[in-house]
Amino acid sequence: xxxxxxxxxxxxxxxxxxxxxxxxxxxxxxxxxxxxxxxxxxxxxxxxxxxxxxxxxxxxxxxxxxxxxxxxxxxxxxxxxxxxxxxxxxxxxxxxxxxxxxxxxxxxxxxxxxxxxxxxxxxxxxxxxxxxxxxxxxxxxxxxxxxxxx
Numbered sequence: 001x002x003x004x005x006x007x008x009x010x011x012x013x014x015x016x017x018x019x020x021x022x023x024x025x026x027x028x029x030x031x032x033x034x035x036x037x038x039x040x041x042x043x044x045x046x047x048x049x050x051x052x053x054x055x056x057x058x059x060x061x062x063x064x065x066x067x068x069x070x071x072x073x074x075x076x077x078x079x080x081x082x083x084x085x086x087x088x089x090x091x092x093x094x095x096x097x098x099x100x101x102x103x104x105x106x107x108x109x110x111x112x113x114x115x116x117x118x119x120x121x122x123x124x125x126x127x128x129x130x131x132x133x134x135x136x137x138x139x140x141x142x143x144x145x146x147x148x149x150x
Contacts, residue, residue, distance in 0.1 A: 003113035017060040075108035088137045093129040102127050
């Protein structure tokens with residue numbers, strides 16, 4: 001749901017002059033999303049949106065040209081550096097990490113917004129990912145292998 005909302009936000013600010021969080025929340029509600037001002041504020045921060053305009057021009061939200069790339073690069077680096085191994089038990093993916101890195105690697109996985117992953121629980125060096133189906137578990141393992149071996 002979050003990734004769909006983020007995509008809708010990006011679409012809205014490309015198509016319309018959205019000047020305030022309240023306007024953005026109103027547009028999202030019109031599009032069928034249930035949001036609060038706090039949710040919109042958090043989404044703006046996560047998407048690294050900023051206000052643009054000047055010289056008498058109305059300020060409106062815009063997408064940072066490199067914010068998303070920097071964020072994803074950071075998370076890919078954390079995943080690569082913290083990853084040790086992984087194994088599956090049906091639709092549960094268990095990932096072993098360097099000691100103390102499980103929470104950071106789980107946050108990296110969460111940031112990828114992979115629809116196949118329902119959620120992650122992290123300890124010190126182990127992550128349990130609830131995956132939608134056994135087939136999705138294989139897909140996620142392939143995605144992780146591609147990232148690790150880049």
